[in-house]
Amino acid sequence: MPERKVFREYLDTLSRTLTQGDATEESLYPALSEFLSQYAAATDRSQVHVTVLPKKTEAGNPDFRVWDGRQHVVGYIEAKAPTTENLEPVAETEQLRRYLSTFPNLILTNFFEFRLYRNGELVGKARLARPFVATKLGARPPLEQVDEVQTLLEQFFAFSLPKAYSAESLATALAVRTRFLRDEVVAEELAQEQEKGRGHLLGFYEAFQKHLIAGLTLDGFADLYAQTIAYGLFAARVRAGEGFTGRAAFDAIPHTICILRDMFQFVSLGDLPKPLEWIVDD
Numbered sequence: 001m002p003e004r005k006v007f008r009e010y011l012d013t014l015s016r017t018l019t020q021g022d023a024t025e026e027s028l029y030p031a032l033s034e035f036l037s038q039y040a041a042a043t044d045r046s047q048v049h050v051t052v053l054p055k056k057t058e059a060g061n062p063d064f065r066v067w068d069g070r071q072h073v074v075g076y077i078e079a080k081a082p083t084t085e086n087l088e089p090v091a092e093t094e095q096l097r098r099y100l101s102t103f104p105n106l107i108l109t110n111f112f113e114f115r116l117y118r119n120g121e122l123v124g125k126a127r128l129a130r131p132f133v134a135t136k137l138g139a140r141p142p143l144e145q146v147d148e149v150q151t152l153l154e155q156f157f158a159f160s161l162p163k164a165y166s167a168e169s170l171a172t173a174l175a176v177r178t179r180f181l182r183d184e185v186v187a188e189e190l191a192q193e194q195e196k197g198r199g200h201l202l203g204f205y206e207a208f209q210k211h212l213i214a215g216l217t218l219d220g221f222a223d224l225y226a227q228t229i230a231y232g233l234f235a236a237r238v239r240a241g242e243g244f245t246g247r248a249a250f251d252a253i254p255h256t257i258c259i260l261r262d263m264f265q266f267v268s269l270g271d272l273p274k275p276l277e278w279i280v281d282d
Contacts (some may be wrong), residue, residue, distance in 0.1 A: 003042050003150055007143055009228075011129055012036040014111055015140040016083065025081040028111050029063065032079060036066065037155060048074070048157070055237055061185070062106065066157075075105030075159055082131040084110045091115070091122070105159040106148040107152075112141070116152050124152045174230055182226035190218055201225070204263060225263070232264060 013031040017023050033050045040048035047069025053061055053073035078099060080090055087108055090096055099106055100120040108115045112131040115126040126148035133141035186201065193199025205221045216224075 003039060004143070006038045006042050006148060007128060007146055007149070008034065009038070011140055011143065014082075015134045018134045024077060028082070029079070030113060032077070032109070033064065036064070036077075040157065043157070045069075045156070045157060051199040062103065075107065075156055076103045077107040077109060080108070080110045082111050082135050085131055087113060087115055089119070091117075094257045098180065098184065102176050105156060107156055114149060114152050116156055118155075124148075124155060161167050174234060178226050178230040181230060182222050186226050190222060194218075207262075217276070228263060261263075 010031060011033070014028060017027055017031060029052050033052055036050045037048065040046065040050075045068075049067040049069060051065050051067070053063060053065070062076040062078040064079065066074040066077070068074050069268065074196045078096065080087065083088060086112060091100075091108060096108065100117055104119045106117045110131060112129050112134075114125065114126040115122060117181070128146070128149045129141035129144055130200065131141070133139055189199070190201050190205065193202040205216070205218065208221060209216045209222070213220075213224075
């Protein structure tokens with residue numbers, strides 16, 4: 001069973017890192033990323049790609065994003081420190097509630113226990129090993145619920161969005177992503193760019209203030225920008241059919257709308273901040 005070997009190697013790596021004494025949550029990210037990639041490869045999903053986005057604050061996207069290798073997001077993973085042995089209270093925090101209302105396929109983990117949520121509901125949980133053995137005893141913990149963890153990961157990797165939406169469910173899905181884009185990504189990026197006194201989003205805000213809407217506030221711009229991007233991408237996706245790309249989204253904007261084309265050139269072809277890139281891809 002190649003998956004069991006992947007589990008053992010993962011625990012070995014975690015234990016080595018944790019026994020160094022100065023390990024942080026972020027120092028364990030490479031181990032989890034490699035574990036997910038190796039598990040995917042061992043189960044004939046070699047095209048799966050895992051990306052990591054460490055956060056400066058509790059806002060923004062989850063820590064990990066998993067791609068299927070065919071332009072589709074499989075799901076997201078939010079990690080907490082192994083010292084957070086009880087994940088139940090974490091699931092009740094404002095941060096997790098935001099994630100669970102936005103991302104339909106999400107794993108919450110402390111690197112040893114995994115909890116899978118579908119459309120905000122807990123559908124499975126399993127513990128690969130006991131974290132205190134590594135964090136407090138300094139030893140590699142024995143494997144425990146291997147079959148259960150494998151079942152949970154299979155559910156996670158098998159996820160796909162519905163092929164067709166009703167008008168109501170589509171409107172809800174777009175509204176949820178637009179709200180998250182506004183509150184957790186655009187507003188956060190704007191705040192950071194304001195501190196530095198420069199940035200792409202800040203430039204767009206100043207251009208809108210000067211040329212389109214005098215008196216536009218930062219909150220108002222964040223809402224306007226998020227709605228423009230979300231519904232603009234949706235319209236471009238409908239027109240493009242199969243093989244949708246960022247270039248196709250940009251090309252779908254009429255040449256007569258200069259500022260809108262500038263916005264989509266940045267979103268579709270520019271060097272986006274990672275949090276914005278993630279939610280736009282989603």
